[in-house]
Amino acid sequence: MADKADVEARLLDEIADICGDDIVREKRDVDLFEEGLLDSMGAIELLVAIEEDFGVSIAPTAVPRDEMNTVDKICAQVLKRL
Amino acid sequence: MSFYEDPSFFILLAAAIVPAAVLGCTGRRIKPWGLVVSVLFLVGLFMGSWEGLLLVACYVPLTFLVSRLVLARVRSGRPLTAATRLVSLACVIGPLVIYKVSTAAGSGILGFVGISYITFKTTQVLLEIEDGLIESLSFIDYLYFLVFFPVFTSGPIDRSRRFMADANRTLDRPHYLDLLGRGIVFLLIGAASQIVIATIFKQWYKPVAFDMTQDVWSQLVSFVQVSYAYGLYLYFDFAGYSLMAQGASMCLGIETPANFRLPFLSHSLEEFWDRWHITLSHWLRDYVFMRMERSLTRHRIPKKRDARAAVGLVADMCLMGAWHGLTPQYLLYGLYHGVLLAIEQIMTHRWRFFRAHRNDVGMKVVMWFITLNLVMFGFSIFSGQLFTFIGGIHG
Incomplete structure (x- = not known):
């Protein structure tokens, strides 16, 4: 199993790519939906990227939005399922 | 008896709340009483059109049975076949589709008051069972979720896991x-x-x-x-x-989610659909748009992200329009919002100037004004006003 730091680094790259903004690397607790960095389309891209990279499948309504709206929370949700 | 219209409804509602308040204030569960009054209100709702009540009485056990069969299959660990998914979905949404199509063709069959809203709920339960998010389902909980009378005819559309947690708790x-x-x-x-x-x-x-x-x-x-x-x-x-x-x-102790949040203050159409008929647009987002987008993204069809988003948004909104009724005004209304959302999505994603300045006061005022007028023009399609207006040109 990949170690935590490695998983987080790969996820951060994916999130920054999907959000199209490197600010997410600095502000890991900012609400991505509120800031307009992520929308439903971005959320799906992220779920599919997580599926392809980590083999972790998260259904669209499995996690309430407020439990997966920051970089840190996304990392936690993925790590929990690895 | 029409809900929230007839004086008799309000009198009966007040009468139904009194025992609920006694139960709630003494720390007891309101669910048994809530279920009894819901059934009684449904009888009142269908007074004089008993075939509607009969349809509800068939639809609820049938969809429960289908859901339980799918649940058993999921719990056994065997993968769900495409045929199982298709047949179970057809059982759940079939009556609504037949009703909408037959209504468009002239005379509606299989319809009853509240058919749309009950179908949203049964579909949500089925899809979340398939996703492994619902691990158990009792008939009483399922029945209560579907027939809960305050929201039976026109929503807001609640979610089963949230509803059942509310129904099964005891409040201090x-x-x-x-x-x-x-x-x-x-x-x-x-x-x-x-x-x-x-x-x-x-x-x-x-x-x-x-x-x-x-x-x-x-x-x-x-x-x-x-x-x-x-x-x-x-x-x-x-x-x-x-x-x-x-x-x-x-x-009755159930915190049904809000349906509106000052929609006319929106700065974008995406925000508008987060504030207008929220439980419908979020339902469509979660169970249609996101699922469809997930498949499209997995297969990279179409290749470009913006095109994939556009396909999903237009399909999602067209379905929203079609759900209101298979008439030109509703279909055009759906298409109108789908196309606008697709354009807005591309603009937000691609236009750097807009991204950089969208939180500026000036830009916000401009976006609010444009959004409001696009929304109001949309209503002129929805209400049929535009067709009446244009009809005058042809004479």
């Missing part, structure tokens, strides 16, 4: 009293909104056909005025109803 007295108090306030504000304010705007809604012999400019101005009157009427009517439905739910 201060918590219930808080809920009851807010519920009663919601009922009063909702009634004032629907009965008083909406009625005022409704009398200003007088669509007229374009008249070639009259001044064009003044006719356009009055077209805009009438579309605003309709938009405001629809808002105060439906938001008022939704508030009452929320209030009645709260009195």
Whole structure:
């Protein structure tokens, strides 16, 4: 199993790519939906990227939005399922 | 008896709340009483059209059986075949589809009051069972979720896991009293909104056909005025109803989600659909848009991200339009919003200047003004006003 730091680094790259903004690397607790960095389309891209990279499948309504709206929370949700 | 319209409904509602309040204040579960009154209200709703009640009485056990069979399959660990998914979905949404298509063809069959809203709920349960999010399902909980009378006819559309957690909890007295108090306030504000304010705007809604012999400019101005009157009427009517439905739910211990959040303050159409008929647009987002987008993204069809988003948004909104009814005005309304959302999505994603300045005050004012007018123009399609207006050109 990949170690935590490695998983987080790969996820951060994916999130920054999907959000199209490197600010997410600095502000890991900012609400991505509120800031307009992520929308439903971005959320799906992220779920599919997580599926392809980590083999972790998260259904669209499995996690309430407020439990997966920051970089840190996304990392936690993925790590929990690895 | 029409819910939230007939005086008899309000009298019976008050009578139903009294035992609920006694149960709530003494720290007991309201669910058994809530289920009994829901069934009684349904009998009142279908008074005189018993075939509707019969259809509900068949639909609920049938969909329960289908859901339980799928649940057993999921729990056994065997993968669900495409055929199983398709057949179970057809059982759940079949009656609504047959009803909508047959209505468009002339005479609706298999329909009953509340069929749309019950179908949203049964579909949500089925899809979440398939996703492994629902691990157990009792008939009583399922029945209560589907027939819960405050939201039976027109929503808001609740989610089963949330609803059942509310229904199966016992509240302490201060918590219930808080809920009851807010519920009663919601009922009063909702009634004032629907009965008083909406009625005022409704009398200003007088669509007229374009008249070639009259001044064009003044006719356009009055077209805009009438579309605003309709938009405001629809808002105060439906938001008022939704508030009452929320209030009645709260009195029974269920915190039904809100349906409107000051939609006319939106700065974008995406934000508008986060504030207007929220439980419908979020339902479509979660169970149609996101699922469809997930498949498209997995297979990279179409190749470009913006094109994939556009396909999903247009399909999602067209379905929303079709759900209102298979008529030109509703289908065009759906297409209109789908196309606008797709354009907005591309603009937000690609236009760097907009991304950099979208939180500036000036930009926000401009976006608010454009959004509001696009929304109001959408209502002129939805209400049929635009068709009436254009009809005048052809004479």
